Amino acid sequence: MTSPWWIWIGLGAGGVGGLLSTLQHALREVNRGSLEQAELRRKFAKAGRLQGSNGNGSEGSAPSFDVAASKAEITPSVATVAADLDGHVAAVAVPRIVCNLLLGVSMVLWISSLREVAAPGLVDVASGIGAAAVMTWLLSVVLPLAVARHAAEGAVLSWLWLIRLCHVAIGPLRAVQGFVGEVVRRLAGEEARSDLAAREAELLSLVEASEREGGLDEGARDMIEAVVEFRNTSVEQIMTPRTEVEALEYTDDIAAVKRYAREGAHSRIPVFRDNLDHVEGLLYVKDLFKWMTDGRADRSFVLQDTLRKPTFVPETKTVSELLAELLEEKVHIAIAIDEYGGTSGLVTIEDIVEEVFGEIQDEYDPDEDRTPSVVIDTDAGLATVDARTEIDEANDELEDIGLELPEDDDYDTVGGYVVTRLGKIPEAGEELQQDGLHITVLEAEPTRVLRVSIRRAEEVEASA
Numbered sequence: 001m002t003s004p005w006w007i008w009i010g011l012g013a014g015g016v017g018g019l020l021s022t023l024q025h026a027l028r029e030v031n032r033g034s035l036e037q038a039e040l041r042r043k044f045a046k047a048g049r050l051q052g053s054n055g056n057g058s059e060g061s062a063p064s065f066d067v068a069a070s071k072a073e074i075t076p077s078v079a080t081v082a083a084d085l086d087g088h089v090a091a092v093a094v095p096r097i098v099c100n101l102l103l104g105v106s107m108v109l110w111i112s113s114l115r116e117v118a119a120p121g122l123v124d125v126a127s128g129i130g131a132a133a134v135m136t137w138l139l140s141v142v143l144p145l146a147v148a149r150h151a152a153e154g155a156v157l158s159w160l161w162l163i164r165l166c167h168v169a170i171g172p173l174r175a176v177q178g179f180v181g182e183v184v185r186r187l188a189g190e191e192a193r194s195d196l197a198a199r200e201a202e203l204l205s206l207v208e209a210s211e212r213e214g215g216l217d218e219g220a221r222d223m224i225e226a227v228v229e230f231r232n233t234s235v236e237q238i239m240t241p242r243t244e245v246e247a248l249e250y251t252d253d254i255a256a257v258k259r260y261a262r263e264g265a266h267s268r269i270p271v272f273r274d275n276l277d278h279v280e281g282l283l284y285v286k287d288l289f290k291w292m293t294d295g296r297a298d299r300s301f302v303l304q305d306t307l308r309k310p311t312f313v314p315e316t317k318t319v320s321e322l323l324a325e326l327l328e329e330k331v332h333i334a335i336a337i338d339e340y341g342g343t344s345g346l347v348t349i350e351d352i353v354e355e356v357f358g359e360i361q362d363e364y365d366p367d368e369d370r371t372p373s374v375v376i377d378t379d380a381g382l383a384t385v386d387a388r389t390e391i392d393e394a395n396d397e398l399e400d401i402g403l404e405l406p407e408d409d410d411y412d413t414v415g416g417y418v419v420t421r422l423g424k425i426p427e428a429g430e431e432l433q434q435d436g437l438h439i440t441v442l443e444a445e446p447t448r449v450l451r452v453s454i455r456r457a458e459e460v461e462a463s464a
Contacts, residue, residue, distance in 0.1 A: 014100075223357065391417065
């Protein structure tokens with residue numbers, strides 16, 4: 001074959017390889033949501049052009065377009081690609097590799113034909129590979145990265161047919177890809193994830209990347225993470241634990257009931273007999289006030305007649321399910337019970353809202369509740385932590401001074417970590433040195449830890 005043919009074959013292979021590289025980078029850049037939204041925008045623009053061409057549109061008016069309905073009509077090709085982005089990335093990679101190899105071979109043969117030698121020599125191979133490397137870098141790296149960064153969705157949608165063709169063509173190889181992926185996953189010790197879990201992980205990864213680039217502040221990140229993890233959060237994780245539940249022991253003494261309602265800071269009060277495992281009902285302060293102002297003061301007071309039926313939920317129930325139940329029953333509070341039927345805590349709609357939006361303080365919250373759960377002294381490398389703080393929440397703050405508490409299924413809070421490691425309920429002043437941390441118990445009660453200080457163990461040893 002003469003030299004012009006080899007150069008044209010090489011340029012063609014390089015161009016196709018560059019296109020495939022662009023699609024590969026674009027597929028890595030997009031996600032399911034962005035791809036579907038891009039198609040909706042295209043449909044919206046097309047609908048606008050059709051409306052304008054039919055003379056039905058007016059200047060400055062937007063075409064009527066039902067986004068919810070159109071989303072249900074997303075083309076099967078887009079839906080298929082969006083559902084398996086990784087599989088299509090791998091599919092596009094196969095012909096891309098072939099094109100790049102063909103480019104290299106063509107360059108070598110073209111240079112050798114220019115020199116009119118019978119077979120390519122070392123100079124021809126080196127020159128051809130060098131020329132192919134430069135062309136591959138420009139066509140398969142520089143240009144694709146630029147397109148993927150600025151027009152990823154458009155590139156994917158424009159060449160959707162080619163992406164699907166590659167995916168269908170390498171059908172026999174997908175089993176190999178799946179097998180290799182499964183082997184690597186097991187060797188890495190990772191659990192298999194559902195499509196929904198994978199999408200959640202992808203979203204959280206995008207959120208972290210946006211925060212690093214300055215597109216999101218910490219508060220927005222925490223809120224998005226809370227929404228994503230909402231369906232996996234259990235009642236046990238957000239409830240007020242039994243030891244902190246404020247409840248009224250059953251009595252028909254109206255003076256005692258009024259005094260408790262006046263001195264408390266809650267409008268809904270659990271009422272129990274003997275102990276918290278026997279919750280009789282809920283006293284709404286509004287109902288008590290209504291009884292007092294309803295001309296009944298001359299009649300004997302019976303607390304049972306004023307109580308409302310309590311809602312009991314298992315502590316393992318998810319917060320999303322609980323919210324739906326509370327809204328359906330039109331109640332604001334529920335009693336959480338453990339597997340043995342005992343009261344483990346109390347949960348309110350406010351607790352659910354705070355899980356997403358963060359702590360909400362009002363004028364009735366005690367001052368100690370306004371104290372930050374983690375106080376960091378950066379200069380001293382020291383953290384003072386409320387023992388009720390969740391481990392992951394504490395780690396978010398401890399990260400500022402390079403500390404991290406280990407997570408484990410045996411405990412959820414900092415206090416639980418200390419008790420688990422010590423094997424007992426410590427007294428104030430006791431110290432624990434483990435996992436590279438030096439922890440001092442600052443406050444404690446006979447049944448629980450209240451506050452601790454945490455610093456790096458090696459710093460304490462150095463100063464000793």
